Amino acid sequence: xxxxxxxxxxxxxxxxxxxxxxxxxxxxxxxxxxxxxxxxxxxxxxxxxxxxxxxxxxxxxxxxxxxxxxxxxxxxxxxxxxxxxxxxxxxxxxxxxxxxxxxxxxxxxxxxxxxxxxxxxxxxxxxxxxxxxxxxxxxxxxxxxxxxxxxxxxxxxxxxxxxxxxxxxxxxxxxxxxxxxxxxxxxxxxxxxxxxxxxxxxxxxxxxxxxxxxxxxxxxxxxxxxxxxxxxxxxxxxxxxxxxxxxxxxxxxxxxxxxxxxxxxxxxxxxxxxxxxxxxxxxxxxxxxxxxxxxxxxxxxxxxxxxxxxxxxxxxxxxxxxxxxxxxxxxxxxxxxxxxxxxxxxxxxxxxxxxxxxxxxxxxxxxxxxxxxxxxxxxxxxxxxxxxxxxxxxxxxxxxxxxxxxxxxxxxxx
Numbered sequence: 001x002x003x004x005x006x007x008x009x010x011x012x013x014x015x016x017x018x019x020x021x022x023x024x025x026x027x028x029x030x031x032x033x034x035x036x037x038x039x040x041x042x043x044x045x046x047x048x049x050x051x052x053x054x055x056x057x058x059x060x061x062x063x064x065x066x067x068x069x070x071x072x073x074x075x076x077x078x079x080x081x082x083x084x085x086x087x088x089x090x091x092x093x094x095x096x097x098x099x100x101x102x103x104x105x106x107x108x109x110x111x112x113x114x115x116x117x118x119x120x121x122x123x124x125x126x127x128x129x130x131x132x133x134x135x136x137x138x139x140x141x142x143x144x145x146x147x148x149x150x151x152x153x154x155x156x157x158x159x160x161x162x163x164x165x166x167x168x169x170x171x172x173x174x175x176x177x178x179x180x181x182x183x184x185x186x187x188x189x190x191x192x193x194x195x196x197x198x199x200x201x202x203x204x205x206x207x208x209x210x211x212x213x214x215x216x217x218x219x220x221x222x223x224x225x226x227x228x229x230x231x232x233x234x235x236x237x238x239x240x241x242x243x244x245x246x247x248x249x250x251x252x253x254x255x256x257x258x259x260x261x262x263x264x265x266x267x268x269x270x271x272x273x274x275x276x277x278x279x280x281x282x283x284x285x286x287x288x289x290x291x292x293x294x295x296x297x298x299x300x301x302x303x304x305x306x307x308x309x310x311x312x313x314x315x316x317x318x319x320x321x322x323x324x325x326x327x328x329x330x331x332x333x334x335x336x337x338x339x340x341x342x343x344x345x346x347x348x349x350x351x352x353x354x355x356x357x358x359x360x361x362x363x364x365x366x367x368x369x370x371x372x373x374x375x376x377x378x379x380x381x382x383x384x385x386x387x388x389x390x391x392x393x394x395x396x397x398x399x400x401x402x403x404x405x406x407x408x409x410x411x412x413x414x
């Protein structure tokens with residue numbers, strides 16, 4: 001009940017915000033929309049059925065001088081309210097100033113990104129076929145200047161939200177050695193946790209490119225101050241810590257008829273430059289290459305993506321965070337992704353299929369979905385997710401092996 005009251009209060013506040021004349025009197029476009037998605041998820045391995053009911057509210061006001069937006073999601077069964085975005089953008093000629101809670105996307109590929117580093121990941125619901133849905137919104141301030149064929153964006157974050165992980169339940173990623181450990185969370189909004197970043201982008205007719213510089217904390221946690229049991233030498237308590245990186249990289253895409261070639265990559269220099277601190281992540285190279293195809297007549301889309309990373313000064317300590325995050329204690333981690341989207345029946349029926357294969361762990365995830373528009377404001381959803389591995393190796397795919405699921409639901413717009 002308390003969550004419902006908060007949801008209603010935020011809705012009323014949003015309407016009041018958009019009713020204000022922040023600048024001069026001029027024509028404004030106001031948009032209000034509600035979404036409702038009810039679904040049943042079936043997990044065959046443990047014969048579990050999980051219902052869900054989510055209600056979304058989006059309020060947006062646009063004018064020639066500003067844009068205000070509030071995007072809220074209320075999970076009625078869990079009584080949880082989430083804000084996907086609460087932001088305001090101000091326009092000053094070729095400059096845009098934006099502040100609030102929101103997500104920012106960097107990168108040129110479509111199926112995955114390695115340079116999209118401003119927002120941490122949301123891993124509470126496993127893997128989904130929507131990159132934006134797997135990102136956690138953050139408080140940011142950005143200033144972007146646009147020229148005829150290029151732009152420069154500067155971003156400041158006063159702190160950060162870390163990767164959204166669960167330590168229990170079906171999507172827990174906690175290593176077995178730490179299953180009974182008392183974990184002390186870190187304050188990630190201290191003054192020292194600031195992030196500054198810049199992105200210069202060039203936009204051509206057939207070629208786009210961008211350069212990225214970033215200084216901030218990794219959203220993935222490491223650990224420090226480990227307490228060991230004196231008799232078993234097993235960890236009993238630890239403090240989470242987040243590694244600061246300086247990242248220098250770039251992105252590019254080349255359009256050649258129906259084909260698009262995309263590249264992303266760069267060097268992430270850790271604050272642990274010697275690679276000797278077991279609780280901090282080491283410096284690494286990250287890279288991605290993607291080939292995609294779009295049929296101009298049918299809008300069929302297909303892509304093949306390779307992404308990887310290589311950790312420098314790879315340690316031998318089995319409790320080092322780089323070793324725990326690796327597969328078989330290897331410094332490299334390579335992933336192959338295939339994605340296909342097929343619109344049919346004048347795009348009222350859409351089929352999506354994505355497959356991810358981790359080379360080192362030989363683990364895989366298959367994501368499939370069908371959506372059918374019953375009406376202009378009503379859509380039938382059918383989704384399936386399959387996790388597995390070809391060898392018995394510890395990885396995300398083996399930890400989630402029992403999480404295969406089938407979802408059927410209805411989504412409505414009002």
